[in-house]
Amino acid sequence: MSMIRDTLAKVRQRIRDAAQSAGRHADSVGLLAVSKTKPAEQLREAFASGQRDFGENYLQEALGKQVALADLPLVWHFIGPIQSNKTRALAEHFDWVHSVDRLKIAERLSAQRPSHLPPLNICLQVNISEEPSKSGCLPEEVPALAAAMAALPHLRLRGLMAIPAPSTDPTTQRAAFARLRQLQAQLPLPLDTLSMGMSEDLEAAIAEGATWVRVGSALFGARTAPATAADTAP
Template sequence: MNDAGTARREAIATALAEVEHRIAAACAVAGRSRDEVTLIAVTKTYPASDVRVLAGLGVRHIGENRDQEAADKAHECADLPLTWHFVGQLQTNKARSVAGYADVVHSVDRPRLVEALGREAVRAGRRITCLIQVALDGEPARGGVGPAGAPALADMIAATEGLVLGGVMAVAPLGADPGPAFAELRSVSRAVRAAHPGATAISAGMSQDLDQAIAHGATHVRVGTALLGRRTPFVR
């Protein structure tokens, strides 16, 4: 490894230690075990070499939100023992590609997408875990189904061949205290689990608000900036 590679590894290792400390501290405050929370490293806009560094440091869950970038990295890192999470909004015409590499899709929010993912999962001979993205801010452009619609979508996912209902996911409203939103997501999770007890995942919290998410029951936190630094604008 050259000097630049060594410096990058050291920077990521330091950041990872800080994030792990935050997660552990938040779990302690909430009276939870650290083992209850899975760290997903969101590597969008960063190279596959960073994924390899993270894997070398023990990170096993990688998140991406753009299909083409995710597909390329998953292929390049196919030799690593990783679980790939698709965390961005997903168009139905990308379902075939995403079904080829994603183990978990966090942004399932409509019946057509359930149908497409199920069809493509069966075609690929895979089983994909799906999380229902719940809209907590009334912003349609950010995706998500309303809280009242989550149980019906859960039923559909659970009944679809090739898919496994994992739980729920949300992004906190912009510019607002995330606590009430995460509390609402926890309530939606309870409603889903009433009919599907195994759907225990609550994907919530990112670099800036993972502490509040853990306080409200998050089982998965999606962390990018705090691990890898500020991103440069994405250019196609």
């Protein structure tokens, strides 16, 4: 318990310091605890230290944790690549999906969102560094995709998400995040979310307007287990 409490306190202090340096209020930046491969008990410990939002990359693993932690009022975010055969479970069991990069996926999520639930919060994932191996739409595709997704009835397009090419240079980090911020600012839509920044670059992301930072290793330590076969199946 003490380890997770301490790492949460350290990350929250990093967020506060970065927000202050950027002239922002710390409350304008949400901490999304990336809990992939971590056991449900560690999420329970994080909850006891005040953490409510958790990000998962692997669907079957996440669903198991949701059952184990059903007694807690957690907010579940999906942040991994999306396969078409997983959209129904995502639509039924998550509050947010940050990694929507195709209109087909958005349409399926909208059609499969249960009517008794509020609209599913989504982010359009952008391949901001234009890496061939990275998920996400290209920057020039953003206006048309965002407009189409915003019109779907059971979704709420909240903003953009990106995972830039890794860099240890703060100037390079900020340039990628600034590009995402500028893309969003050009959209004629009421968007309020920039999901960007991780353990290694959250300061640069906050300086450029991040509203969610996705932090895993700085909270829970290095990844400890592989994804299940069900999660890696096509």
